Amino acid sequence: xxxxxxxxxxxxxxxAPAAELHRDRLRYLxxxxxxxxxxxQAVARAGRVLDDLPLRWGGSRVLVIGHVATRWALDHRLGxxxxxxxxxxDFGWRAGWEHRLER
Numbered sequence: 001x002x003x004x005x006x007x008x009x010x011x012x013x014x015x016a017p018a019a020e021l022h023r024d025r026l027r028y029l030x031x032x033x034x035x036x037x038x039x040x041q042a043v044a045r046a047g048r049v050l051d052d053l054p055l056r057w058g059g060s061r062v063l064v065i066g067h068v069a070t071r072w073a074l075d076h077r078l079g080x081x082x083x084x085x086x087x088x089x090d091f092g093w094r095a096g097w098e099h100r101l102e103r
Contacts, residue, residue, distance in 0.1 A: 004045050007067035011036025026087050039069070043083055046073035050101055074099045 010021055011033040025039065032038045037045075046069050053062060064070065072086045078099045 002049055004049050005064065005066040005070050006046075008039060008042035008069045009033070009036040022091075026084065029084055029087055039072070039087060040083060042069040043073045043076055046070045047077045049073075050077055053101060071097065 010016065012035050013021055013033055014036070029039050032041065046066060049064070050073075064074070066073075068091060071091075072083065074097070075081045075086055076083050078101060
């Protein structure tokens with residue numbers, strides 16, 4: 001368990017329907033949700049897990065379970081996809097993704 005893999009902190013909107021949270025998500029790219037965090041902050045937090053993986057799990061396959069902020073952190077840090085592109089696209093959920101951390 002790693003607290004950094006939590007979803008974006010929507011602040012006052014925690015618990016709101018997903019459609020409401022994501023309707024204007026580009027607005028919150030660099031501006032925090034009221035009393036919460038921005039998507040850039042959430043993705044940076046989740047992405048910091050990648051810095052620690054080689055210390056304990058180097059050379060191993062690791063299963064990461066997270067939320068949209070976690071997926072975007074992996075896509076952004078490992079895939080080089082700009083964060084604003086990720087926020088603008090449909091989430092496109094599927095049963096799993098595979099990423100490789102090359103060091």
